[in-house]
Amino acid sequence: MAKGLVISGEFGNILVREKSGNKIELGELLIAETSEGKILMQVFDLVYGSQLSQQNLELVSGLRLEEDSEIELIDPKLRTYILSKLKNVLTIKNEKATAPKTLPNFFSEVRDVTKKDFSFMSEKIKNALYLGDLRSGSKKLEVPVYLDGEKVFSHHILICGTTGRGKSVLMSNLLWGVIDKEYCGMLVLDPHDEYYGRNKLGMKDHAKAKEKVDYYTPRNPPPGCKHLKFNIKQLMPHHFNGVVDWSDPQTQALHAYYKAYKKEWISSILLEKEIENIKFFEGTIAVIKRRLMQLLKLELHEETISCKGIFDMNLGEGTIKDIVKSLENAKTVILDTSEFSENVEILIGSLIASEVLDRYKNYNFEELKKKPVISVVIEEAPRVLGKEVLEKGHNIFSTIAREGRKFKVGLTAITQLPSLIPRTILANMNTKIILGIEMKPERQALIESASQDLSTDDRNIASLDKGEAIVSSNFANFAMPIKIPFFDLLVKNGKQEYIQNFNGIKP
Ligand SMILES: Nc1ncnc2c1ncn2[C@@H]1O[C@H](COP(=O)(O)OP(=O)(O)OP(=O)(O)O)[C@@H](O)[C@H]1O
Numbered sequence: 001m002a003k004g005l006v007i008s009g010e011f012g013n014i015l016v017r018e019k020s021g022n023k024i025e026l027g028e029l030l031i032a033e034t035s036e037g038k039i040l041m042q043v044f045d046l047v048y049g050s051q052l053s054q055q056n057l058e059l060v061s062g063l064r065l066e067e068d069s070e071i072e073l074i075d076p077k078l079r080t081y082i083l084s085k086l087k088n089v090l091t092i093k094n095e096k097a098t099a100p101k102t103l104p105n106f107f108s109e110v111r112d113v114t115k116k117d118f119s120f121m122s123e124k125i126k127n128a129l130y131l132g133d134l135r136s137g138s139k140k141l142e143v144p145v146y147l148d149g150e151k152v153f154s155h156h157i158l159i160c161g162t163t164g165r166g167k168s169v170l171m172s173n174l175l176w177g178v179i180d181k182e183y184c185g186m187l188v189l190d191p192h193d194e195y196y197g198r199n200k201l202g203m204k205d206h207a208k209a210k211e212k213v214d215y216y217t218p219r220n221p222p223p224g225c226k227h228l229k230f231n232i233k234q235l236m237p238h239h240f241n242g243v244v245d246w247s248d249p250q251t252q253a254l255h256a257y258y259k260a261y262k263k264e265w266i267s268s269i270l271l272e273k274e275i276e277n278i279k280f281f282e283g284t285i286a287v288i289k290r291r292l293m294q295l296l297k298l299e300l301h302e303e304t305i306s307c308k309g310i311f312d313m314n315l316g317e318g319t320i321k322d323i324v325k326s327l328e329n330a331k332t333v334i335l336d337t338s339e340f341s342e343n344v345e346i347l348i349g350s351l352i353a354s355e356v357l358d359r360y361k362n363y364n365f366e367e368l369k370k371k372p373v374i375s376v377v378i379e380e381a382p383r384v385l386g387k388e389v390l391e392k393g394h395n396i397f398s399t400i401a402r403e404g405r406k407f408k409v410g411l412t413a414i415t416q417l418p419s420l421i422p423r424t425i426l427a428n429m430n431t432k433i434i435l436g437i438e439m440k441p442e443r444q445a446l447i448e449s450a451s452q453d454l455s456t457d458d459r460n461i462a463s464l465d466k467g468e469a470i471v472s473s474n475f476a477n478f479a480m481p482i483k484i485p486f487f488d489l490l491v492k493n494g495k496q497e498y499i500q501n502f503n504g505i506k507p
């Protein structure tokens with residue numbers, strides 16, 4: 001059934017008059033049939049139209065308000081109406097989608113999209129990563145949206161949206177979907193301890209959790225999970241990039257100590273050991289010492305160092321190795337960092353991510369081909385990828401953002417404030433999952449760095465509801481509006497499928 005008629009406009013801004021009663025929504029997908037195929041369009045704006053002049057409209061409304069009279073000048077359905085502005089999205093012909101190049105005919109009808117229109121999306125893709133279902137306005141279509149997970153994870157993902165719009169729900173869905181897949185390992189730094197699901201539904205409930213999920217926590221690990229402890233000897237000066245803001249003399253001192261004392265460099269600073277032929281300002285060493293002790297929760301009693309935090313002088317030597325091994329075996333490793341200060345969380349991430357990248361850099365092409373891609377999931381990403389932080393120098397996360405994809409190491413960055421991330425890095429994040437964003441500058445930063453032209457989607461993004469998103473990706477042929485399923489339902493439905501398959505007997 002026709003929803004409206006094309007009446008005028010230009011490429012990328014087609015004006016459609018809505019048939020009365022057929023509410024057209026912002027973000028809705030519509031189709032016009034032409035001899036060259038179907039033209040898929042999306043609504044980006046709605047305006048009023050009327051046959052009456054502004055003056056007459058004012059007069060009619062005045063009479064209604066002041067005189068209480070019901071004047072009808074022409075048939076109301078003809079008199080006033082709504083005009084939708086549409087942008088061309090795709091041309092679909094013979095189940096193939098191509099970039100749009102033509103306009104629909106004058107007065108051609110536009111209609112609702114149906115599942116059949118998207119048969120071009122049902123092609124089987126490698127390492128399918130399920131994101132959600134296609135959406136037209138607020139209506140969900142029974143068309144699941146998949147992207148090639150290996151490509152998507154290695155070329156970085158940005159998940160952004162105002163608080164409460166469903167970033168964590170989406171991340172849980174993604175993790176749930178890849179737990180049993182062999183093409184990727186996930187390292188999750190979890191500052192809210194929400195993904196494993198200690199006290200709620202989470203990754204622990206996956207059928208493959210035992211074999212494929214590792215959970216590290218500093219407080220009472222559940223059975224089968226591990227205590228989070230790192231050995232101080234494994235820390236190197238570069239791990240502190242982006243964690244502590246050292247001055248130049250302080251950085252030089254750190255490196256000098258590392259060079260002189262190797263693995264014992266931190267304890268040597270604490271004990272204020274001398275380095276041959278080098279003299280530092282007393283103040284420099286005192287500041288470094290104090291900061292290291294604070295950050296790593298170390299205490300000094302005469303000549304003995306005691307460890308109060310997760311960094312230990314003796315324990316935890318195998319932690320990094322175990323984590324990296326799990327990641328290389330395509331596991332999901334979740335680190336509960338909820339008890340740590342921001343700096344400590346980033347230091348831990350930096351320790352492991354550096355090891356992962358180093359390891360992958362040392363593999364040759366053939367070896368790397370057999371390895372799973374590893375994605376580092378980081379919440380509040382501007383803490384490590386923000387302009388302000390990067391002005392002070394690079395850290396491992398910005399290194400991964402710039403060159404990780406060559407080595408199959410990617411970032412999954414979650415944030416409410418994409419505008420704080422430099423444009424070069426934003427542009428390098430080749431898949432953006434955009435949830436509702438209220439602040440204009442944040443939308444602008446995304447629109448300017450998206451893989452598809454989203455220049456008319458500002459209103460669309462602002463009006464996204466909880467669980468609604470737009471996926472802009474180098475690996476998709478259009479910016480796909482999706483509805484993200486609620487995690488609990490995804491798990492429940494998945495489980496039902498599992499049980500049905502398990503029973504396996506047809507009545
Ligand atoms: N896809 C969805 N379907 C239905 N409801 C959802 C969906 N996503 C989120 N919600 C609802 O919104 C709430 C907040 O979601 P979530 O915790 O994922 O937000 P967030 O973006 O991570 O917020 P924050 O920035 O505070 O971390 C959820 O508890 C849930 O009730």
Ligand SMILES: [Mg+2]
Binds near residue numbers: 167168169
């Ligand atoms: Mg969240």
